[in-house]
């Protein structure tokens with residue numbers, strides 16, 4: 001099984017768990033994105049892409065620069081929706 005498929009197999013409850021852990025870490029700020037292979041990650045502080053990094057799961061480039069997300073990345077609408085939940 002590819003790592004990407006493993007990530008896709010996460011249940012909503014598991015994602016909520018990851019979300020809570022990340023939320024504590026970033027203290028309630030930031031935005032969610034996905035790497036080219038679909039792994040969720042979060043950008044803290046202003047939530048905009050200010051620097052390029054590597055996905056901890058697959059090593060693909062994530063983030064961006066000057067508030068512009070890499071074209072290979074995308075917003076993670078699912079995690080954003082969880083994040084907005086009261």
Ligand SMILES: [Zn+2]
Pocket residue numbers: 035036037038039055056057058059060
């Ligand atoms: Zn990845």
